[in-house]
Amino acid sequence: MSITPSASSAPGKVFLAGGYLVLDKNYSALVFALSARVHAVSAAAGKENTITIRSPQFSGAEWSYNITLPSPGSDSGVTVTATEGAKNAFIETTIRYVISYLSIPSDSVLPGAEITIYADNDYYSQPSPDVPRFNALNVPITSAHKTGLGSSAALTTALTACLLSTFSPIAASETTIHNLAQAAHCTAQGKVGSGFDVAAAVFGSCVYHRFSPPILEAVGDAGSAGFATRLRECVDSTWDFTIEKTSVPPGLRLLMGDVDCGSSTPGMVRKVLTWRKENAEEAKALWDGLEDLNKGLRDLLADARKRAEIEPEDVTLLLNIKSQLEKIRVGIRAMGEAAGVPIEPPAQTKLLDAATKATKGVLGGVVPGAGGYDAVVFLMADREKTVESLRRFLNKYQFEGEGEGKGTVEVLGTREEHEGVRQEDVGSYGV
Numbered sequence: 352m353s354i355t356p357s358a359s360s361a362p363g364k365v366f367l368a369g370g371y372l373v374l375d376k377n378y379s380a381l382v383f384a385l386s387a388r389v390h391a392v393s394a395a396a397g398k399e400n401t402i403t404i405r406s407p408q409f410s411g412a413e414w415s416y417n418i419t420l421p422s423p424g425s426d427s428g429v430t431v432t433a434t435e436g437a438k439n440a441f442i443e444t445t446i447r448y449v450i451s452y453l454s455i456p457s458d459s460v461l462p463g464a465e466i467t468i469y470a471d472n473d474y475y476s477q478p479s480p481d482v483p484r485f486n487a488l489n490v491p492i493t494s495a496h497k498t499g500l501g502s503s504a505a506l507t508t509a510l511t512a513c514l515l516s517t518f519s520p521i522a523a524s525e526t527t528i529h530n531l532a533q534a535a536h537c538t539a540q541g542k543v544g545s546g547f548d549v550a551a552a553v554f555g556s557c558v559y560h561r562f563s564p565p566i567l568e569a570v571g572d573a574g575s576a577g578f579a580t581r582l583r584e585c586v587d588s589t590w591d592f593t594i595e596k597t598s599v600p601p602g603l604r605l606l607m608g609d610v611d612c613g614s615s616t617p618g619m620v621r622k623v624l625t626w627r628k629e630n631a632e633e634a635k636a637l638w639d640g641l642e643d644l645n646k647g648l649r650d651l652l653a654d655a656r657k658r659a660e661i662e663p664e665d666v667t668l669l670l671n672i673k674s675q676l677e678k679i680r681v682g683i684r685a686m687g688e689a690a691g692v693p694i695e696p697p698a699q700t701k702l703l704d705a706a707t708k709a710t711k712g713v714l715g716g717v718v719p720g721a722g723g724y725d726a727v728v729f730l731m732a733d734r735e736k737t738v739e740s741l742r743r744f745l746n747k748y749q750f751e752g753e754g755e756g757k758g759t760v761e762v763l764g765t766r767e768e769h770e771g772v773r774q775e776d777v778g779s780y781g782v
């Protein structure tokens with residue numbers, strides 16, 4: 352058996368509409384892929400049956416795994432034993448799932464491979480705006496301040512694609528990469544979420560309807576009898592998620608702000624779901640209303656995409672998008688208030704309203720995904736002048752949250768870029 356040195360990358364995400372709703376298959380998410388990507392680059396190196404992963408931007412970020420192929424006749428999948436490095440569940444689980452999926456014959460020897468992970472700078476708060484590409488933060492990965500772009504989903508997806516192309520001569524489809532990465536990601540994070548972040552990492556910007564959780568639950572524990580067969584059957588079966596690829600209309604763009612305010616609220620999802628269960632009727636009205644508004648936003652954006660470029664004269668369309676974003680926020684606030692969860696807390700309302708009012712060309716903003724105090728995303732005219740004036744506004748803004756952070760809003764350099772997972776040129780990383 353030989354290996355093919357390969358490189359793959361997958362994008363981060365920003366969740367514009369459909370947070371919480373998307374956990375239920377009857378509702379959808381509007382999620383955009385970003386220019387910030389995580390890359391996985393492989394080379395033939397090291398001992399047989401060993402896969403070593405390095406993430407050189409972080410200290411102590413080297414993990415070595417001994418791979419034991421299953422004994423003849425066993426279908427429990429490979430055994431992956433960490434021989435070096437602190438636990439990294441996402442890396443370890445991805446290796447176990449991909450190599451088990453490949454069902455390499457037990458009399459083969461797995462050639463040694465080393466894989467280097469590079470994450471674009473926007474995944475983490477940087478000490479200054481002028482840092483080299485893949486800046487080394489020199490702290491353990493768990494202490495880096497994340498900006499919420501979905502690093503684990505992009506990492507799992509890029510690593511899945513890289514392992515598949517390194518160890519298998521057959522090109523994997525996007526669907527295979529998705530199903531396998533989704534299975535590994537859910538196991539590594541210890542829960543089955545909606546999977547929108549892995550979907551965006553694989554398929555890029557999309558309207559996403561989730562898969563049914565029992566699809567994954569059927570795979571069972573890694574290492575149990577029949578695991579490899581069940582995993583292969585699961586990954587190769589037709590899942591019931593749907594993806595409709597989408598994009599931000601020409602002439603518009605997204606801009607993200609990282610709100611450095613400390614307090615994040617654990618258990619928000621659990622609380623919202625509990626409230627929904629206990630208040631089924633009221634929740635249904637709220638959920639249905641929000642889904643209609645989100646669909647309305649998608650329709651307006653589709654309308655805008657039909658134009659070659661949005662011109663300032665397209666006033667009615669722009670005003671409609673603006674008012675749709677505001678209506679969505681009213682629904683989001685109602686959901687948060689009803690469930691007693693700060694999805695769009697007052698400090699975020701103040702920031703979004705002030706930024707939209709102060710900056711001509713900004714159509715509006717929302718708290719992405721689960722919401723809270725971590726981030727904001729704006730939809731705005733794709734003009735340097737508009738970007739500069741929003742940046743100036745945000746740089747001066749003093750956030751009035753309850754957390755321990757500096758109370759500043761850091762503008763991220765990343766923006767929408769709609770492509771999902773892709774093969775890269777191995778030579779382009781200088782390795």
Ligand SMILES: Nc1ncnc2c1ncn2[C@@H]1O[C@H](COP(=O)(O)OP(=O)(O)OP(=O)(O)O)[C@@H](O)[C@H]1O
Pocket residue numbers: 389406439440441442468469470492493497498499500501502503504506540548
């Ligand atoms: N560059 C990287 N190298 C190695 N492991 C990484 C890297 N980036 C992320 N990870 C893994 O992903 C974990 C972070 O996942 P977690 O789910 O906490 O955050 P996230 O996916 O970035 O969340 P969010 O959706 O809020 O952005 C890290 O602890 C590490 O295990």
Ligand SMILES: C[C@@](O)(CCOP(=O)(O)O)CC(=O)O
Pocket residue numbers: 366369370371372373374499544545546547620719720721722
């Ligand atoms: C609340 C939820 O719908 C979105 C979470 O988004 P984010 O991780 O805050 O970007 C959870 C999920 O979809 O798994």
